[in-house]
Amino acid sequence: MAGYEAFDLLPVEIAVLDLGGDIVFTNRAWDQTAEGRLAKRRWNYLAECSAAAERGCADEREIGNGLRLVLGRELDRFVATYNCPFDDRHHWFQISARSGRATDEGIGAIVMHTDVTALQYDYLTRLPNRALFEAQARYVLRQARDGASTAGVALIDLDGFKAINDNFGHAGGDQVLVRLASRLTSAAADKDLVARVGGDEFAVVTSVGTTEVGLTRLKRNIERAFVEPLVVKGTAHLSASVGTALYPADGESLEALLKAADSRMYGIKRARKSRHEKWIA
Known part of the structure; x- marks a missing residue:
């Protein structure tokens, strides 16, 4: 379209x-992306927002509503951040829409x-x-629900990480976290997603179809990741408390699953602490 080639x-x-x-009209950057994940480059944006919302991109409904206000000249500009899955992984985008100028005839x-x-x-x-963990987890749970299948989550809380920072400094503690992240991955x-959800907290959401046996195997693999010490400025020995939960047996929402996994994780942590206190006594 004449006048927009600069885009x-x-x-x-x-x-x-x-x-x-x-x-x-779409610019070259749009076309290059469209070839990878859009069946057609020319479609109605509002209709696509509605279709994407039905596919599980909940943010698209808000985006469609905001864009209608821009097209109707009720808003000059609309900005939002949204996430949507493709290639079995979530991607995040920022959308900025501004209304056409009075001189832009026919441009909404x-x-x-x-x-x-x-x-x-x-960053580390x-x-x-x-x-991103929560977005991917909700997407996996929707897939499991639609396919009458299963999926799992795991929460991992490091035991004694404060001592690592005290002994090796924060730079040494950062090195431990980086190497530990590689072990957890x-x-x-391959299709599981491992995330860092807090300072010394990690989480995993499995792929659809994971069974109780598979979740138990994941837990054991995670525990094995802590057997060998992590060598930084010195030798760092770490352990972790791991709690797991399976959809739908342990809950049908992400909140319910995380609550169940968290309860099991802290149950293990309390039991370990109790055994340690009895040993010292």
């Missing part, structure tokens, strides 16, 4: 919409997409953070 020079994905929400909005998935990873370990299956 081809920009690295962000840009689409121009008419007053009804139909895409009438200009929409820009920016992939901000990299911001959903922990490069594992997914809590937000190796302990999980």
Whole structure:
């Protein structure tokens, strides 16, 4: 479309919409992305938002509502961050939509997409953070529910990590976390997602179809990751308390599963502490 060729020079994905929400122009960055994950480059954006919401991208409903306000000139600009799965993994995007100018005849909005998935990873370990873990977990649970299947989660809390920081300093503690992240990733299956969800807390969401036997195997693999000491400035010995939960046996929502896994994890931690106190006494 004449007048918008300059958009081809920009690295962000840009689409121009008419007053009804139909895409009438896309820049080169949009087209390159579209070839990888969109069946058609030219579609109605509002209809796609509704379809994506039905597929499980809950944020798309809010985006569609915001874009309607922009197209109707009730908002000059709408900005939102949303996440949506493709290739069995969640990606995060920021969308910015502004209404067309009075001189832009027939143009309803200009929409820009920016992939901000990299911001959903922990800066130190490069594992997914809590937000990405929860988004992926909810997606997996929806798949399990729709397929009448199973899935699992695991929570991992490090025991005695404060002593690592005290003995080796925070730089040494960071090295331990980085190496531990690599071990935990190796302990999980290829399609499982391992995340750092707190300072010394990690979590795993399994793929659809994981059974109780598979979840037990994951727990044992995680525990084995702590057998060998982690060598940094010295030799660091760590252990962890691991709690697991299986969908739907232990709960049908992510909140219920995390609560069950958390209860089991802290049950193990309390039992270990009690045994230690009796040994000292």
